[in-house]
Amino acid sequence: MNVILLSGGSGKRLWPLSNNVRSKQFIKIFKNSNGEYESMLQRMYKGIKDADPAAKITIATSKSQISSIINQLGDNVQISKEPCRRDTFPAIALAAAFLHDVGNVKETEPVVICPVDPYVDSSYFKALSKLSDLAEENKANLTLLGMEPTYPSEKYGYIIPQNKNDVSKVECFKEKPDLNTAKEYISRGALWNGGIFAFKLGYLLQKCHELIDFSDYSDLFDKYETLEKISFDYAVVEKEPNIQVLRFNGSWKDLGTWNTLTEAMDENVQGNAILDTTCKNVHVVNELDAPVICMGLENVVISASVQGILVADKNQSSYMKPLVDSLKESVRFAEKSWGEYKVIDSTGESLTVKVTLRAGHKMNYHAHQNRSEIWNIVSGEGKVILDGAEQNVSAGDIVKIPVLCKHTIIAKSDLQILEVQLGKEISASDKIKYELN
């Protein structure tokens, strides 16, 4: 099975665990069978691989998420990189071309597309295999997965099938209806459209060439920025007469808000927190060291990270985006391919960052125009290069990096560094990159 996982999204609705760098699919909030916390991305990736060990997964994502994806899935994950954001049709077109030209997938092979962030159980992964098989049978150009509605939702699009069989031709699609219309759709056997579908690669490539003037993957990649922002539903699905849908009645949840996310948590508390006995339906996710104490609360979600603290009535939390927008805050933590960083203190003219560099990884070789830096090596061993000169460092060592000094550090073992940045204008954009000779 070939699967393209679409990894997009921003970090506003699950603040403060998400931010402009960490989107919701990267939040580690679900306990796996080993008792470790994993993210939606890790859960989805592993679920597909468990159901079909031969599955070839490609993650279609923007440049800004690649580092986080490698951090969570490892260096060997296959990624179709979008040079910029251009909605789902250009993203799927690019990934399809990538599969064909880079991944050597044949035009006769089926490909399954699904978003990275629904919360599902093992029946979902079986349904993806079935979807792939249906695409291979080729009785329709597109095969969708349609979720059996559990209530007459006003926030999903609906697929109206011709009949209520397991697999049925699609009669039409309906956008988000009002409550009564939703009830009426459901009585006709309508299904939620979760943006999950399969096709033969050749079919899709042909559609892409009809709509976009490009020769191959490399050409499409180069002109990606010039492409129109258009959704796959609008560009392809709604115009295709020959579509079928596979009914799915397993677990499928959109965990896009704190309210829905906490419903999927295995325990009420993650991290250091105490709920008193009078708390009802309270969830806490605390990424800070210091404890949270909750008393006498009902239907409340609390989340704390170095980015900030949310305390919200669960229903009300759905409306948080404008509040987060109003903060105009800088990113205070991120997971990167090489490790992670976290701002632990800031004053007017200093910023202290805790950096974790994983064994074998290194920073870019770079310099700053407006700040000096001090590295306090807290644990581990590494090699520092300052303006070309190498030195070995280990716990307790200090490295002074003057303004404009080119610097990098290579981790021999996992390294923890406290980086003290000093300067009048400290900014993430003050970074000149160099090649290491």
Place this chain on the structure above:
Amino acid sequence: MNVILLSGGSGKRLWPLSNNVRSKQFIKIFKNSNGEYESMLQRMYKGIKDADPAAKITIATSKSQISSIINQLGDNVQISKEPCRRDTFPAIALAAAFLHDVGNVKETEPVVICPVDPYVDSSYFKALSKLSDLAEENKANLTLLGMEPTYPSEKYGYIIPQNKNDVSKVECFKEKPDLNTAKEYISRGALWNGGIFAFKLGYLLQKCHELIDFSDYSDLFDKYETLEKISFDYAVVEKEPNIQVLRFNGSWKDLGTWNTLTEAMDENVQGNAILDTTCKNVHVVNELDAPVICMGLENVVISASVQGILVADKNQSSYMKPLVDSLKESVRFAEKSWGEYKVIDSTGESLTVKVTLRAGHKMNYHAHQNRSEIWNIVSGEGKVILDGAEQNVSAGDIVKIPVLCKHTIIAKSDLQILEVQLGKEISASDKIKYELN
């Protein structure tokens, strides 16, 4: 007027703004006329001085609070230091002996005793002067201030006066009554006992010598640890037949819980926080840099510091002590006579502390057996002494302090230091003090 301010209390009920080092009277939560935040201690001290610039104030407190008091009131504040905790009678006896033998207060002079932590307005300070005058008149051995009850509280002791005149002889005292009994007391003109009273110094010293075998202040100080733990009410007040009470109907509040404290806050938010429009009766005190977002909450108090985060229904917050006790946490911030410190990061084998040292102050000259330290000078100028060798330092400089190296720093200007402690057993008790030659 001579005033002894009793500064005791622990830091459990206003966690996380209070801890084992910062008691509630040190929390800066009240806006003064200049728009600056001040503590109960600062408010009380300034209020007495404003009402009577000639007032001689002595603060009776335990060793552990002295540094915080000097931090907030300056180096010139007069303090009667209790070598250990021994309840209010020994504390007042020691302070009385201190006033007589160190402060040269005559036995004929009146002395007013009051706790440092009620929340009051200017009428209270006038009442203290009146109390002092009444003690000087000497119509009774003890003169109490009795607060007109505003409701039939079950948590205060009551003073039953002989009549309802402004000044009346006391008939008897009653401990915390039930609701109906409280109502009955109030109908008889009863007053709340806030532990505020005045006497002639000679009277009290005589009582002290009757109950404790000591010669003078120095002798009493030396044997303080051997004294019985007994309250002033029990040792003196309840046994004294000749007591009068001054009625007081001005503002007087006991801000001992988050519920009562937030009632006295001028604004709903102190620090970086946003309340959405659906929040009702929500108060936030945030000492962290990162923002707090509150949505859809009612009657909730939120407080955040490096010590932790409290989210509590206001009524429920009164019951927090056992929860805080269960944390068994270490102190993560403190204000000291020389400045302040705050733990900003901790891992298994490192602790990072942000230290602010005020101009002209210095650390003790000391060394550690089980940890090395690195000082990152973030701002300011100072002089470092390492094993006797001096060096000047300023922003950007680094000082490495190996295990057992004697070290101190003297602040020439206000200094900010990030101290990285490295070792397998990092403990506040690992400190050997030395004299500087």
